[in-house]
Every structure is written in C-alpha cells, then in structure tokens.
Amino acid sequence: TGSTRPQRLLRAVQKKATQGDPQSVIATIDHFCRHSEWAMNVGDEKGSILDSVVTELNPSSALELGTYCGYSTVRIARLLPPGSKLITLEFNPAYAAVARQVIAWAGLNDKVQLVEGPSGDLIPQMKELFGVQTFDFVFLDHWKDRYLPDTKLLEECGLLRKGTVLLADNVICPGTPEYLEYIRNSSRYESRYFKSHLEYTKVEDGLEKSVFLG
Numbered sequence: 242t243g244s245t246r247p248q249r250l251l252r253a254v255q256k257k258a259t260q261g262d263p264q265s266v267i268a269t270i271d272h273f274c275r276h277s278e279w280a281m282n283v284g285d286e287k288g289s290i291l292d293s294v295v296t297e298l299n300p301s302s303a304l305e306l307g308t309y310c311g312y313s314t315v316r317i318a319r320l321l322p323p324g325s326k327l328i329t330l331e332f333n334p335a336y337a338a339v340a341r342q343v344i345a346w347a348g349l350n351d352k353v354q355l356v357e358g359p360s361g362d363l364i365p366q367m368k369e370l371f372g373v374q375t376f377d378f379v380f381l382d383h384w385k386d387r388y389l390p391d392t393k394l395l396e397e398c399g400l401l402r403k404g405t406v407l408l409a410d411n412v413i414c415p416g417t418p419e420y421l422e423y424i425r426n427s428s429r430y431e432s433r434y435f436k437s438h439l440e441y442t443k444v445e446d447g448l449e450k451s452v453f454l455g
C-alpha cells in the first residue's frame with residue numbers, strides 16, 4: 242500500500258519548508274501542487290484574496306469548514322492577531338492527521354484548534370465545547386452541498402453576529418448553486434463575488450464574501 246497524495250504533500254513540506262515559517266509551508270504546498278500533484282487547496286491566487294479579507298477583518302474568532310491538508314488553515318492562522326483562535330473542522334481522520342502535522346510544521350498550534358468530526362454535528366456544540374460566543378469569520382471549503390445547510394445551522398445556533406463575514410470557496414467550480422441562490426437573495430446578507438481561478442489552473446472560479454447583517 243503506497244502513500245496517499247496528502248501524505249506526499251506532507252512529506253514535501255517536511256523536506257522543503259522551514260519549520261516555524263508559515264510562508265515557506267504555503268510556498269512549498271503551492272509548488273508541490275503546481276509541479277508535482279494537483280490538490281484541492283484554495284491555492285495562491287484565491288489565497289491572496291483570502292489573505293486580504295482576513296487582514297481587513299482581523300478576526301478574534303474564526304471557523305473553517307473542511308481542513309483537508311491544512312493549507313488554508315495555515316494561510317488564515319498566520320494572519321491572526323495574538324490571542325485569536327481558528328477552529329477548523331475535518332471529518333476524515335487521515336486528512337486530519339496530515340493537517341495536524343502541516344499546522345505544527347508551520348508553528349501555528351497555539352492559534353489553531355483542529356476538531357475531527359462532521360460539521361453538522363459539531364456546529365451545534367461550538368458554544369458548549371469550545372466556549373465560542375459568535376464567529377467573526379467563517380471560511381467555507383468543505384463538500385459543496387454542505388455550504389447551505391451549515392450556514393443555516395450557524396444562523397440557528399446563534400453563532401453569527403452583525404458583521405460576521407462568510408467567505409466561500411468554489412462558488413463557480415465545482416460550484417455551490419443552492420448556497421449562492423440563498424445568500425445572494427437573503428436580506429440578511431450583503432454579498433460580493435471575487436472573480437479568480439480554480440487553484441493552479443486557468444479555469445474560472447471565485448470566492449463569495451457575505452456579511453451577515455443580523
């Protein structure tokens with residue numbers, strides 16, 4: 242039984258990236274995905290848009306749905322001010338194991354809490370388990386048919402506040418039609434589309450930034 246792609250991605254990080262240097266972990270993963278094996282990380286082009294949204298917001302509490310190998314986890318956590326916390330949810334144990342090591346290699350363990358399990362079960366437990374009041378920022382990058390149900394769940398659980406920003410990856414490719422339809426037509430959100438490209442390709446994709454109005 243050979244290695245998996247996430248394991249090969251992790252090996253590249255441990256071989257080429259500087260420990261404690263998030264930027265070198267990001268650069269190593271982007272190089273690996275461009276020149277060795279494509280992987281479904283948000284990537285460098287959309288990643289720059291993610292960076293600008295996080296930097297502008299300067300969130301104290303952030304949530305990521307779908308950790309995968311931890312690439313966007315590292316991108317977000319490296320920008321968080323001291324004392325802030327990024328909770329990232331991942332239900333695949335093999336992916337979670339790789340992500341933990343990528344996050345550790347970047348030296349970001351104190352800013353990240355990776356929780357293994359399905360978002361649908363974990364979101365209702367956020368307050369009691371992790372003492373979360375509300376999230377300032379949510380990055381959606383998990384199964385595309387989970388974006389809408391999980392957004393509604395975040396609303397119902399009182400985890401969004403006036404001004405919370407939701408940033409959704411892949412709203413064009415693979416696409417999240419039900420989520421887009423809901424969020425763009427809801428009077429409770431102000432949305433904007435950031436045109437970009439699918440990671441490491443020339444295919445169109447983009448991020449939808451939505452502010453919860455309360």
Ligand SMILES: O=C(NC/C=C/[C@H]1O[C@@H](n2cnc3cncnc32)[C@H](O)[C@@H]1O)c1cc([N+](=O)[O-])cc(O)c1O
Binds near residue numbers: 331439
């Ligand atoms: O399919 C894509 N992403 C799905 C990502 C899924 C990741 O989130 C986890 N997950 C899923 N529901 C979950 C619920 N709870 C917790 N983790 C969960 C999965 O275990 C996986 O680690 C994708 C596909 C392409 N593409 O070009 O094909 C490009 C992209 O940028 C993508 O993000």
Ligand SMILES: [Mg+2]
Binds near residue numbers: 281282283382411
């Ligand atoms: Mg994605």
